[in-house]
Amino acid sequence: MAFDKMELRDIEVWDGNFAAAQALRQCQIDVVAAYPITPSTPIVEGYAKFLADNYVEGEFVMVESEHAAMSGCIGAAAAGGRVATATSSQGFALMVETLYQASGMRLPIVLNVVNRALAAPLNVNGDHSDMYLGRDSGWIQFDSYSPQEAYDLNFIAFKVAEDHDVRLPAMVHQDGFMTSHTAQGVKTMTDDVAYSFVGDFKPMNDMLDFEHPVTHGVQTEEDWHFEHKARQHNDMMTKVMPKIQTAFDDFEALTGRKYNIVERYDMDDADVTVVCMGTSVETAREVATEMRAKGIKAGVIGIRVIRPFPFFEIAEALKGVKAIAALDRSAPGGAPGMLFNELAGCLFNQAERPLLSGYVYGLGGRDLTKKHLVDLYTELQTNVDAGKVTTQLQQFIGVRGPKLAFL
Amino acid sequence: MANTGWDEFEIGAMLRTFEGEAGDIAGTLQEDRKYTENSSFSASVADWRLEKPIFAKDFCIDCQFCWIYCPDMSIISRDKKMIGIDMDHCKGCGICVEVCPTNPKSLLMFPEQADEEAELAQWPAKETKEK
Numbered sequence: 001m002a003f004d005k006m007e008l009r010d011i012e013v014w015d016g017n018f019a020a021a022q023a024l025r026q027c028q029i030d031v032v033a034a035y036p037i038t039p040s041t042p043i044v045e046g047y048a049k050f051l052a053d054n055y056v057e058g059e060f061v062m063v064e065s066e067h068a069a070m071s072g073c074i075g076a077a078a079a080g081g082r083v084a085t086a087t088s089s090q091g092f093a094l095m096v097e098t099l100y101q102a103s104g105m106r107l108p109i110v111l112n113v114v115n116r117a118l119a120a121p122l123n124v125n126g127d128h129s130d131m132y133l134g135r136d137s138g139w140i141q142f143d144s145y146s147p148q149e150a151y152d153l154n155f156i157a158f159k160v161a162e163d164h165d166v167r168l169p170a171m172v173h174q175d176g177f178m179t180s181h182t183a184q185g186v187k188t189m190t191d192d193v194a195y196s197f198v199g200d201f202k203p204m205n206d207m208l209d210f211e212h213p214v215t216h217g218v219q220t221e222e223d224w225h226f227e228h229k230a231r232q233h234n235d236m237m238t239k240v241m242p243k244i245q246t247a248f249d250d251f252e253a254l255t256g257r258k259y260n261i262v263e264r265y266d267m268d269d270a271d272v273t274v275v276c277m278g279t280s281v282e283t284a285r286e287v288a289t290e291m292r293a294k295g296i297k298a299g300v301i302g303i304r305v306i307r308p309f310p311f312f313e314i315a316e317a318l319k320g321v322k323a324i325a326a327l328d329r330s331a332p333g334g335a336p337g338m339l340f341n342e343l344a345g346c347l348f349n350q351a352e353r354p355l356l357s358g359y360v361y362g363l364g365g366r367d368l369t370k371k372h373l374v375d376l377y378t379e380l381q382t383n384v385d386a387g388k389v390t391t392q393l394q395q396f397i398g399v400r401g402p403k404l405a406f407l
Numbered sequence: 408m409a410n411t412g413w414d415e416f417e418i419g420a421m422l423r424t425f426e427g428e429a430g431d432i433a434g435t436l437q438e439d440r441k442y443t444e445n446s447s448f449s450a451s452v453a454d455w456r457l458e459k460p461i462f463a464k465d466f467c468i469d470c471q472f473c474w475i476y477c478p479d480m481s482i483i484s485r486d487k488k489m490i491g492i493d494m495d496h497c498k499g500c501g502i503c504v505e506v507c508p509t510n511p512k513s514l515l516m517f518p519e520q521a522d523e524e525a526e527l528a529q530w531p532a533k534e535t536k537e538k
Contacts, residue, residue, distance in 0.1 A: 104419070105419045107419070205417070211429050211430075212423065212429065214424065215422040216419070232418075234413070235418070
């Protein structure tokens with residue numbers, strides 16, 4: 001069955017959701033099993049409309065929950081198709097049980113996660129609680145800061161996930177509403193160019209290969225489970241980063257748009273650095289430039305690849321920095337934030353250890369303002385001048401009431 | 408298998424049914440198929456069973472009811488003749504006994520440790536129906 005191609009302008013005005021939906025169309029996804037949830041709904045809605053309008057050749061499977069959505073994706077991927085879906089927040093939480101199945105079965109599904117807070121209290125706005133919930137699930141996690149990146153990273157995610165040396169599922173994250181519903185100029189690829197980047201889907205151990213019948217979803221106990229998990233972790237730790245770098249390089253050659261595993265901004269001589277994810281990266285970059293005008297050597301590190309965690313790349317990027325702020329947009333539930341812990345882990349054995357402090361911000365879509373970041377950089381410079389962290393290690397910023405600080 | 412290291416598996420905890428291509432499996436008897444060591448056909452699950460069926464050939468009419476109803480494909484039939492039970496895969500559910508139409512039944516359930524020859528020697532007699 002033939003499908004129609006879509007004429008796109010070189011630059012379209014798209015929000016993050018529509019950019020992701022267009023990427024799914026251009027990758028010609030075979031199966032989307034979905035249970036829509038705010039703020040990710042327009043992604044699967046967009047795919048369904050493209051399908052109905054004959055712009056894509058595939059199947060849209062309407063299911064009864066997000067657990068069923070990911071289960072359907074797993075079945076379709078094991079059968080041998082290119083598969084994707086999207087979710088947020090509570091829906092992501094309901095998917096968690098099946099996320100581990102997808103990664104353990106080595107199925108290259110792409111999941112667009114439009115980041116949103118986790119209830120209670122119920123909240124539809126963006127924070128990184130759902131993204132953090134998935135960080136041990138064995139999926140590759142890419143983070144986008146804008147609709148353009150949400151579009152581009154979908155192609156890169158398929159390219160990496162479907163590589164036969166990788167065969168691991170991948171999430172593409174974008175911030176709920178701030179990215180997903182904010183329309184910006186997005187540089188597009190033509191349908192042919194976009195599809196040529198991901199290429200035809202190459203099945204591996206697919207259930208529809210009747211000459212080579214396989215059993216997926218087997219049971220192993222204390223006898224073999226550990227070996228399978230070890231293999232999976234080994235592949236994640238050793239094979240994925242080089243493939244991501246190659247995909248970034250190929251994508252740059254094709255489009256001129258350059259992505260990095262760790263995104264550095266004004267880092268060459270930075271004394272003070274904010275490390276963060278999502279839309280906050282763009283705000284921090286703007287403030288860092290303004291701090292430079294005030295004589296504070298400010299830089300920004302944006303994490304592009306959350307899993308596998310860029311342990312050495314970040315340590316390298318932070319070399320020479322004197323004070324670092326780790327910004328976590330998720331309530332840590334009785335511990336330092338995830339980024340604080342990961343950074344502490346990769347910096348601890350360095351010869352020169354910078355001052356590290358953690359900040360919890362932006363829960364439930366609370367704005368991170370430029371004023372917050374000005375104060376934060378100023379505080380980091382105070383730490384540099386004092387030669388020690390002058391505050392408690394974990395501070396909440398942007399919350400009403402008495403100052404909250406711990407550790 | 409015993410010393411297989413983590414780096415020697417195929418990925419995805421995926422198991423193959425056959426060595427090589429499946430080929431004409433519909434035209435090949437089970438015992439002649441090239442099942443892998445990991446195939447469920449190669450594995451015995453006899454120890455899941457608490458009671459076992461015993462087959463009394465003398466009363467069997469080869470109706471194939473047991474072959475059709477067995478949920479584990481453990482009734483072995485050749486050329487439409489019932490020849491026995493695959494005791495490596497039978498779970499002892501008793502469905503074959505339930506559906507057996509002969510009088511007396513050609514299949515009956517016994518404790519796992521029952522002696523087959525002894526039980527066949529004292530097989531129940533035909534029940535006479537009272538009018």
